[in-house]
Amino acid sequence: MTPSTEIASQLEDCLAVVFPDVPTKQLRSASVSSVAQWDSLATLTLVSVIEETFQIQIPADDLEEFLSFELILDYLSRPALRAAA
Amino acid sequence: MTLVEALRTVNSRAKETARHGFSLACGFTPLHFKTFFAAQLVERTVVGRIDVEVGLFGDLPGTLRRLIENPPDGVAVPLEWSDLDSRLGFRSTNGWRIDRGADILSSVQMRLSELSLVLTELSQRTTVALSLPTLPLPPMFKPPRGMSDPSVLELRRQLAEFAAGLVQTSKVRVVDSQQLDSVSPISTRYDTASDLRTGFPYRPDHACLLAEALANLLRPVAPMKGIITDLDNTLWSGIIGEDGVDEISWDLDHKTQAHGLYQEMLASLSELGVFIGVASKNDPLVAQQGLQRADLVVPRESLFPVEANWGAKSESVRRILQTWNIGADSVLFLDDSPIELAEVAAGVPGIQCRQFPTGDAEGILQLIGEMRDLFGKTTVTLEDQLRVSSLRNNGATVTSVATDPEEFLRHAEAEITLEWNIPDDRCFELINKTNQFNLNGQRLDEAAWRRRLADPQAFLLAVRYGDKYAPLGKVSVLAGRWQNGIPLIDIWVLSCRAFSRRIEHQVLQACFERFDCDQLFFDFLPTERNATLCELLTDFCGAEPNGPVILTRSKFKSHCPSLYAKVLSHDSLNGNRVAA
Numbered sequence: 001m002t003p004s005t006e007i008a009s010q011l012e013d014c015l016a017v018v019f020p021d022v023p024t025k026q027l028r029s030a031s032v033s034s035v036a037q038w039d040s041l042a043t044l045t046l047v048s049v050i051e052e053t054f055q056i057q058i059p060a061d062d063l064e065e066f067l068s069f070e071l072i073l074d075y076l077s078r079p080a081l082r083a084a085a
Numbered sequence: 086m087t088l089v090e091a092l093r094t095v096n097s098r099a100k101e102t103a104r105h106g107f108s109l110a111c112g113f114t115p116l117h118f119k120t121f122f123a124a125q126l127v128e129r130t131v132v133g134r135i136d137v138e139v140g141l142f143g144d145l146p147g148t149l150r151r152l153i154e155n156p157p158d159g160v161a162v163p164l165e166w167s168d169l170d171s172r173l174g175f176r177s178t179n180g181w182r183i184d185r186g187a188d189i190l191s192s193v194q195m196r197l198s199e200l201s202l203v204l205t206e207l208s209q210r211t212t213v214a215l216s217l218p219t220l221p222l223p224p225m226f227k228p229p230r231g232m233s234d235p236s237v238l239e240l241r242r243q244l245a246e247f248a249a250g251l252v253q254t255s256k257v258r259v260v261d262s263q264q265l266d267s268v269s270p271i272s273t274r275y276d277t278a279s280d281l282r283t284g285f286p287y288r289p290d291h292a293c294l295l296a297e298a299l300a301n302l303l304r305p306v307a308p309m310k311g312i313i314t315d316l317d318n319t320l321w322s323g324i325i326g327e328d329g330v331d332e333i334s335w336d337l338d339h340k341t342q343a344h345g346l347y348q349e350m351l352a353s354l355s356e357l358g359v360f361i362g363v364a365s366k367n368d369p370l371v372a373q374q375g376l377q378r379a380d381l382v383v384p385r386e387s388l389f390p391v392e393a394n395w396g397a398k399s400e401s402v403r404r405i406l407q408t409w410n411i412g413a414d415s416v417l418f419l420d421d422s423p424i425e426l427a428e429v430a431a432g433v434p435g436i437q438c439r440q441f442p443t444g445d446a447e448g449i450l451q452l453i454g455e456m457r458d459l460f461g462k463t464t465v466t467l468e469d470q471l472r473v474s475s476l477r478n479n480g481a482t483v484t485s486v487a488t489d490p491e492e493f494l495r496h497a498e499a500e501i502t503l504e505w506n507i508p509d510d511r512c513f514e515l516i517n518k519t520n521q522f523n524l525n526g527q528r529l530d531e532a533a534w535r536r537r538l539a540d541p542q543a544f545l546l547a548v549r550y551g552d553k554y555a556p557l558g559k560v561s562v563l564a565g566r567w568q569n570g571i572p573l574i575d576i577w578v579l580s581c582r583a584f585s586r587r588i589e590h591q592v593l594q595a596c597f598e599r600f601d602c603d604q605l606f607f608d609f610l611p612t613e614r615n616a617t618l619c620e621l622l623t624d625f626c627g628a629e630p631n632g633p634v635i636l637t638r639s640k641f642k643s644h645c646p647s648l649y650a651k652v653l654s655h656d657s658l659n660g661n662r663v664a665a
Contacts, residue, residue: 014089017089017092017093017096018092020092020096020099041116044116044283044285045088045092045116045117045120048088048117048289049088049089049092052087052088052089052289053089060278060282
């Protein structure tokens with residue numbers, strides 16, 4: 001498994017645990033607009049789960065990027081972040 | 086437990102239809118605390134999903150008042166300083182002035198009085214668990230940090246008075262701050278960034294541990310019932326058979342005080358009604374000499390039975406369990422020898438074994454702390470105090486019964502007191518700890534118990550027993566509800582200490598008389614352990630039941646043996662009266 005597919009897989013697990021009602025097949029296309037439960041509190045929970053899973057600290061200012069699976073995956077794949085993890 | 090694990094735990098029950106409703110009343114944004122709290126409750130609940138409602142953030146008294154009107158199964162209140170005065174939190178910048186100290190003390194006093202009233206009232210309706218502030222106070226007071234400020238000391242005094250008053254005068258359960266401190270260091274609790282940005286003040290580890298502490302008070306684990314202890318290098322230091330009775334010790338002079346502390350804990354637990362037995366590989370006469378020493382800290386009479394012999398310890402343990410008539414899974418076995426522990430663990434499935442850490446003072450302190458956790462009780466009943474003495478008397482009783490059961494019962498001078506619709510903690514305890522004479526194995530949590538007591542169609546019978554040998558206290562509970570003119574009985578338990586006295590027959594006779602009916606409906610269900618009750622129903626019905634049973638008055642009369650006890654009846658509505 002390449003690093004990027006591993007990150008995607010772990011991120012999928014994170015979304016699955018925070019949004020248990022979203023079907024597995026739809027997790028990778030999930031976003032604030034497609035998941036009704038994805039509100040600001042859910043974002044905070046998701047960020048904490050991601051921090052716990054990836055063993056990273058996410059600055060508060062970065063939270064605005066946490067709007068969809070795709071955007072979060074892009075964020076987590078950045079070399080600087082991966083080096084810090 | 087991590088946040089991911091907590092979410093998975095909660096999600097695992099999300100689809101279940103049975104529901105347990107709890108409330109979290111807090112002044113801060115609950116965020117992950119709600120998740121951890123729900124997960125801890127799931128782990129303490131056999132079936133059903135846990136729904137946790139939260140009130141309005143920042144309005145703790147208002148949230149609590151609203152819950153009084155519609156109480157859930159339980160309420161957790163993680164109190165923080167900012168709930169007492171917002172100036173004591175970090176999200177306020179309107180009060181860190183030296184001249185505001187007196188005003189803060191005054192407002193905290195008022196808020197604590199308000200909370201005391203509302204919590205007391207709420208605790209009459211549901212189970213309430215409260216934790217006192219766990220986060221540090223802001224550095225707003227006069228002296229440099231490290232030096233106590235009179236205002237801070239006064240704040241803590243007010244808080245301690247508030248907590249002590251609640252515990253003494255209400256049913257509110259308060260988290261032991263010292264216990265929490267030991268697992269969650271105060272310097273690692275506060276998440277400044279999270280509090281300032283979102284209003285959630287806890288780091289995940291502290292949120293999890295505080296949620297666990299509160300859930301423990303709302304859904305306490307049933308205490309264990311008995312301890313079986315070794316003697317040499319466990320109850321005392323030394324080997325009595327080799328060193329001699331005068332050389333064994335448990336005091337400071339011999340540097341063996343840790344054994345004295347262990348005995349102190351045994352004595353304390355015995356007063357709570359915990360059985361304490363002895364299993365020792367020793368000459369029985371030599372062991373008795375040690376147990377007769379006048380300076381023994383644990384009272385000699387609280388150690389029963391004493392099995393001192395050279396046989397396998399598992400055999401001794403099995404005999405003790407038989408005497409106590411309780412299951413191995415509610416008993417702790419303590420011995421300094423790993424070999425003996427292994428032999429007992431293999432020979433007595435289900436028993437919990439711990440190695441006594443001889444020579445390790447810190448280990449012994451940890452052990453007695455664990456013993457307190459496993460056996461501690463919130464209330465001590467009359468039955469707890471009677472338990473060991475009645476067990477000893479049972480020995481004499483059994484001998485008499487073996488000679489001639491009918492003669493024994495005829496001359497026992499037994500007196501049975503029927504208490505109709507007078508619930509108390511002992512009834513609740515009996516229902517939740519009795520296995521062998523138990524109609525269907527049903528257990529009740531406090532919320533279900535309260536709902537049952539509030540049901541106007543429900544009935545409850547508690548039975549006290551005593552004879553010339555000993556009073557046994559409250560030994561049986563029968564409960565049910567009227568449905569279409571038929572009394573449906575779905576709870577019936579009888580303590581194993583009270584077997585062979587025909588109390589069960591007296592209870593059935595009392596039900597037919599009280600209900601003035603020709604049929605009693607029993608919601609019987611066979612369990613792995615309720616063979617005793619199954620045998621009784623089989624005697625009356627002629628066949629072993631697999632499910633609900635209807636017992637007719639005529640069948641009861643034709644199969645009921647002679648009953649000799651004098652019966653008194655008390656009723657919550659009618660006052661005291663003698664029935665027969």
